Amino acid sequence: MAAATAMRRRGGGGGMDDDKMVFETTEGVEAITSFDAMGIKDDLLRGIYQYGFEKPSAIQQRAVMPIIKGRDVIAQAQSGTGKTSMIALTVCQTVDTSSREVQxxxxxxxxxxxxxxxxxxxxxxxxxxxxxHACVGGKSVGEDIRKLEHGVHVVSGTPGRVCDMIKRKTLRTRAIKLLVLDESDEMLSRGFKDQIYDVYRYLPPDLQVCCPGSCFLFD
Ligand SMILES: Nc1ncnc2c1ncn2[C@@H]1O[C@H](COP(=O)(O)OP(=O)(O)OP(=O)(O)O)[C@@H](O)[C@H]1O
Known part of the structure; x- marks a missing residue:
């Protein structure tokens, strides 16, 4: 398990202003200050630059590599520091797009x-x-079924709908190798514990788990 925490110093500014941040990381976790040095697939690197990112944010510098290397990771940083983008980048790096299974x-x-x-x-x-595919409550179940049966590499969803799709056997879990529990504290405080556990029971045993969040789990 690797952990990386980025916190803004009191009075610090917002956004990607890394100079105003303090960091805590598990021993051995290094900050990698360029996307080029992360060993990211060329076409993904192209996508990152095209999206407008020039260099990784503080939390990305510390958490992307451990995730790509397959470690279970807890990454905590305040809102707006690049966690969603970090999830996107690491998921894209992890999946094998030649196979149309949810990974x-x-x-x-x-x-x-x-x-x-x-x-x-x-x-x-x-x-x-x-x-x-975003598998979320409030959207058409039929559309979820159509998309999932067509084949996707990644599902990003809310626990209730994802659980439903797994139980219907529309979302097949056998090839899933990475589970990201985004804002897990908030999920627990919203009463999703049983549904998360239900989903987890269907996932392969050698699963990698990442928990990016903005709450300070250990405080
Ligand atoms: N490496 C980067 N370089 C430049 N901009 C970035 C980088 N990473 C993220 N951003 C931008 O910063 C903003 C916040 O990023 P993101 O949504 O990933 O952060 P977050 O921590 O998940 O925030 P929130 O909790 O508000 O969703 C977005 O506009 C995103 O495009």
Whole structure:
């Protein structure tokens, strides 16, 4: 398990202003200050630059490599510091797009966050032809079934709908190797614990788990 935490110093500014941040990381976690040095697939790198990113943000510098290397990771940083983009980038790097099976599953506490994550994955992963689907409550079940049966690499969803799709056997879990529990504290505080556990029971045993969040789990 690797952990990376980025916190703004008191009185610090917002956004990607890394100079005003303090960091705590597990021993051995290094900051990699360029996307080029991360060993990212060429076409994905192209997508990242085309999306407008020039260098990784503080949390990306510390958490992308451990995730890409297959470690279980807890990455905590305040809102707006690049966690959603980090999920998109690492998921795109992890999946093998030559196989149309779901290989990464992202669970989020809200429909908006799940949909936003899907959008960033599709944008950054444009040149690797990534297929992602947002599986969220309030949207047509028929459309979920159609998309999932057609075959996608990544599902970004809310626990209830994802659980439903798994139980219907529309979302096949056997090839899932990465589970991202985005804002897991918020998911737990919204009462999703049983549904998350239900989903987890269907996932392969040698699963990699990542928990990006803005709450300070250990405080
Ligand atoms: N490496 C980067 N370089 C430039 N901009 C970036 C980088 N990473 C993320 N951003 C931009 O910063 C903003 C916040 O990023 P993102 O949504 O990934 O952060 P977040 O921590 O998930 O925020 P929130 O909790 O508000 O969703 C977005 O506009 C995103 O495009």
């Amino acid at each position: 990464a599953l992202i669970l989020s506490p809200t429909r908006e966050l799940a949909t936003q994550t899907e959008k960033v994955i599709l944008a950054i992963g444009d040149f690797i032809n990534i297929q992602a």
